[in-house]
Amino acid sequence: MRPLPLDGSPEALDTLKAAVADALGGGPAVLPFTDPALRDAMAPGEPAEPDTAVVIATSGSTGAPKGVLLSARALVASAEATHVRLGGPGQWLLATPAHYIGGLQVLVRSLLAGTTPAYLTGHGFRPDDFAAAASALNGGPRYTALVPTQLVRLLDDGGAGLAAAKTFDGIVVGAAATSAALRERAAEAGVRIVPAYGMSETASGCVYDGFPLDGVRVDVEGERVRIAGDVLAHGYRLRPDLTAESFEAGWFTTSDRGVRHADGRIEVLGRADDMINTGGVKVSANAIERCLAAQPGVRDACVVGLPDAEWGEAVVALVVPDGEPREPDELRAAVRAELGAASTPKRVEYAAELPLRGPGKIDRAAVKARFRPGSQG
Known part of the structure; x- marks a missing residue:
């Protein structure tokens, strides 16, 4: 397994992009990281599990380290289905950390599209920096992926960052729920957003604007959301116990509650552990x-x-x-x-x-x- 430290520089991101391209073609599995302790928890000196192209390491909501094992098949299936849903391959702006799945998938999508991504580098998120990074895009369609907090800052700023956001053909908004009020604000401002639901275990967003991507199946069993399809990870790094708990017979059982509406739309209601007994x-x-x-x-x-x-x-x-x-x-x-x-x-x-x-x-x-x-x- 190949650990790759990320420091926010374009050089580190270029190195990661090249390593991911190699891994998609059968090369060594890649472990992007910023926290050395999290890297060490993934035991990088031990061989990667079979069929692994990328390991996404996360501390999770409990703080316990966990490494999600993603195959080239899962990463490619997610990227291709995303392009189909958005309207075709394009050029991407990487505006979220690449050691998380949402950022890493921007690199995978760019590789499959044969386009050169632009990078929003440095620490923190400033609308003017977003605008400057977006100006480096010279092709189309133009896409990026943001978290709700970033979108709010662009809308609040109302300046060059918002003007740049309006030029994108699609902005995938994920990692956290997009409220109805934020959707309305974006629409009124002329920003084309696509709220997405997914996680590292599904190789990034797998439900766009309430509907599963092509090749993704979503089931709600006892209010618990379950997902199947080629986008699924094949387990957790060195944790066969956790793998057996969450992955069974081609299905991944999430920690989220949801409901399926009559039109097939999936609404996520929140985490199963967000219930308060008062x-x-x-x-x-x-x-x-x-x-x-x-x-x-x-x-x-x-x-x-x-x-x-x-x-x-x-x-x-x-x-x-x-x-x-x-x-x-x-x-x-x-x-x-x-x-x-x-x-x-x-x-x-x-x-x-x-x-x-x-x-x-x-x-x-x-x-x-x-x-x-x-x-x-």
Whole structure:
């Protein structure tokens, strides 16, 4: 296995792109990384599992290291199906970290399209830098992949970054849920987005705007989302136990709850472990977050459960305001009216932004750490 450190430089990304091209053709498996501890947890000195082209290492939501094993077949199937859905191969701007699957797939798609990707390098995301990177694209169609936080910053800025975003034929938005309000803002601004659902285990997004990509099958069994198709990983690095738990008979069982609508559209309701047991009633953190985010004056929200002597778990919410913060009691009343008393947050606090881990994923442990023990509203 070939570990490749990434430092945000174009040279490192070019090296990774060449290594991925080699791996797709049968060369050594590639392990892109930025964290040496995570690299070491993948035991790079030991042979890669058979049929592995890329290992995506992640600490996951629990902090336990996990390496997703992806074959050339899975990576290519995902990239080809993406191009079919978007309208054909094109030139891509890499705007997310390449050691995560969303960024790495930009390189795979570029390789298959025979085009040279542009890179948004450095640390952090600034709209002006996005605009400068986009100006390097000289072909079409033009595509990029962003996380919701990046899209919000482009819309908020309203300057050169937003102008550049409008020039893309498709912007795949993934890694975290795209709210209805964000979809509406993008549409009003003339930005063509395609909300995507997927994960490392599905070689990036496999459900675009609610509908599975060609060759992908999605089933909802007992509210749990299950996925099958050539895009699937074939297991976890050195963890046959985890592999057996999640992969069975060609299906991958996700950690997400969902529902299939009559028209075939898949709606993801949130993680199976986002349920909060408060006073003996199970409520969905995701449903409360959606209710809060739909309120005027709210840009984003994260809801978690805190240990509580009286309630078992107390529902609390960290809210990112859009302008002047509203009174917490107003937001609590809105949740109560829509979802009932049990879902009503005991506490509402405000922050300039939600803490993140990885590409756009909310760090729920960090959110919990912001609240002191107790359940007073």
